Amino acid sequence: RTIVLATHNPHKVEEFQHIVARTRPDLTVIAYDGPEPVEDGVTFAENALIKARAAAEHTGLPAMADDSGICVDVLGGAPGVFSAYWAGHAKDAAANRGLLLDQLSDIRDPHRTAQFVSTIALVVPGEASREQVVEGVWPGRLATSAAGDGGFGYDPVFVPDGQPADAERTVGEWSAPEKNAASHRARAFEQLVPLLERL
Numbered sequence: 001r002t003i004v005l006a007t008h009n010p011h012k013v014e015e016f017q018h019i020v021a022r023t024r025p026d027l028t029v030i031a032y033d034g035p036e037p038v039e040d041g042v043t044f045a046e047n048a049l050i051k052a053r054a055a056a057e058h059t060g061l062p063a064m065a066d067d068s069g070i071c072v073d074v075l076g077g078a079p080g081v082f083s084a085y086w087a088g089h090a091k092d093a094a095a096n097r098g099l100l101l102d103q104l105s106d107i108r109d110p111h112r113t114a115q116f117v118s119t120i121a122l123v124v125p126g127e128a129s130r131e132q133v134v135e136g137v138w139p140g141r142l143a144t145s146a147a148g149d150g151g152f153g154y155d156p157v158f159v160p161d162g163q164p165a166d167a168e169r170t171v172g173e174w175s176a177p178e179k180n181a182a183s184h185r186a187r188a189f190e191q192l193v194p195l196l197e198r199l
């Protein structure tokens with residue numbers, strides 16, 4: 001079976017290919033790189049559905065899309081759906097990270113808590129058409145400075161919970177397999193697995 005992943009972000013393609021291979025090796029994930037729909041939803045779920053519907057309609061294949069971001073508690077959940085554009089419309093990851101660290105410069109632990117959120121929409125076209133949305137949350141906090149060059153986006157400034165206190169690392173310092181076993185995206189996909197049974 002083939003499932004289309006509606007994203008223009010190559011990092012998401014790579015991560016999903018690893019995550020899916022672990023639980024559903026029979027599924028082939030291909031990237032949908034057709035026209036990009038306007039993502040004008042105000043929630044992760046709305047944006048994920050907009051992207052997955054466009055890909056399903058265009059290809060006639062089952063499609064999934066991930067809308068994701070980092071939600072900082074002391075900022076009321078921002079950047080949230082604006083994560084990709086936090087420092088402007090250029091989608092400049094280094095500028096986004098820098099702005100977020102600046103905004104948190106006066107905030108000390110334990111008030112630097114944040115979550116990575118991944119919301120996946122599944123759209124199956126055809127007779128038994130259906131739309132479903134799942135979510136994965138990865139709790140942690142903002143580092144005080146960027147570290148590591150692994151992953152993408154906010155990975156170098158995010159410190160996931162559950163690490164030994166004397167050896168904490170940002171996701172930018174984690175290996176790809178480590179990230180893909182624990183991330184918000186992996187957690188969301190876990191929720192999706194039972195829904196893929198009838199594909």
Ligand code: ITT
Nearest residue numbers: 007008009066067068069070083084152153154155
């Ligand atoms: P598509 O819409 O084409 O999938 P995108 O990167 O614009 O690509 P989003 O609109 O969902 O996707 O924005 C997600 C942003 O949230 C992304 O650009 C990063 O800034 C951040 N983000 C999401 N997941 C992340 C992760 O695993 N690590 C670091 N940053 C992440």
